[in-house]
């Protein structure tokens with residue numbers, strides 16, 4: 001029985017640790033957006049877009065990093081050339097090789113952005129509720145719990161098998177003419193050996 005308890009406790013602990021492991025990356029996740037190389041010259045907007053990714057999806061509270069891997073300076077500015085919304089976010093000039101982190105918590109929604117120097121560069125950030133991730137996590141925890149139940153069942157089966165073996169052994173010993181006390185002694189020895197083996 002102790003063995004059963006010990007193994008079950010292990011699985012419960014494992015489920016909790018797995019749960020924390022699933023929460024951590026969500027809470028500290030971040031997305032990096034880079035400009036397409038050479039996007040300082042117009043044309044990228046007609047060739048698949050001027051940013052990678054063109055649409056970046058993040059959960060509420062996740063950071064967005066604008067990493068300027070291009071050879072030209074760029075700005076990462078909320079809105080569009082005709083309707084800039086600098087109060088939402090604006091990196092100002094980021095030189096080649098520089099980066100800027102948008103760590104302001106944006107509400108759920110769509111946030112178009114552009115470059116003030118090269119206004120043909122336009123991308124989109126989609127901020128979504130973190131709920132979608134939480135649902136996945138809950139499902140994982142449920143799966144762990146199910147695994148734990150299966151282990152318990154297997155352990156119970158093994159215990160039942162041992163009892164059956166013991167009963168079978170007892171009836172064989174009874175046939176041999178040993179008294180109940182003697183049989184108990186045999187089983188006590190068997191138990192010691194059995195435990196030592198386990």
Ligand SMILES: [Cu+2]
Pocket residue numbers: 039040073074075115116117118121
């Ligand atoms: Cu630019």
